[in-house]
Amino acid sequence: MNANQIVNMIIRTVMRKAINGGINAGMKKFSGPRTAQPAPTPQPQPAQSAAPQAPPAPPPTELTPERAKIERKLAAKRAARAAEAAARNNGS
Numbered sequence: 001m002n003a004n005q006i007v008n009m010i011i012r013t014v015m016r017k018a019i020n021g022g023i024n025a026g027m028k029k030f031s032g033p034r035t036a037q038p039a040p041t042p043q044p045q046p047a048q049s050a051a052p053q054a055p056p057a058p059p060p061t062e063l064t065p066e067r068a069k070i071e072r073k074l075a076a077k078r079a080a081r082a083a084e085a086a087a088r089n090n091g092s
Contacts, residue, residue, distance in 0.1 A: 063071065
């Protein structure tokens with residue numbers, strides 16, 4: 001064996017062990033017991049300022065023609081998505 005063959009043999013051995021170790025670690029991580037995600041920590045509430053805040057504006061009682069058109073388009077999209085989902089569920 002010449003030096004090139006010996007170096008290649010050593011590199012192949014090291015790479016094989018590294019790759020198999022990574023694959024084994026990944027499989028253990030993937031197939032290991034599932035752990036629950038920790039509950040989020042509650043964020044502290046900001047202190048209320050001394051000045052009173054204005055109440056939120058009431059929702060508009062009448063739809064403008066532009067807003068009514070937008071609402072109709074959104075309703076049509078929602079209906080189409082619901083129909084697609086129903087078709088997928090019935091087709092399976």
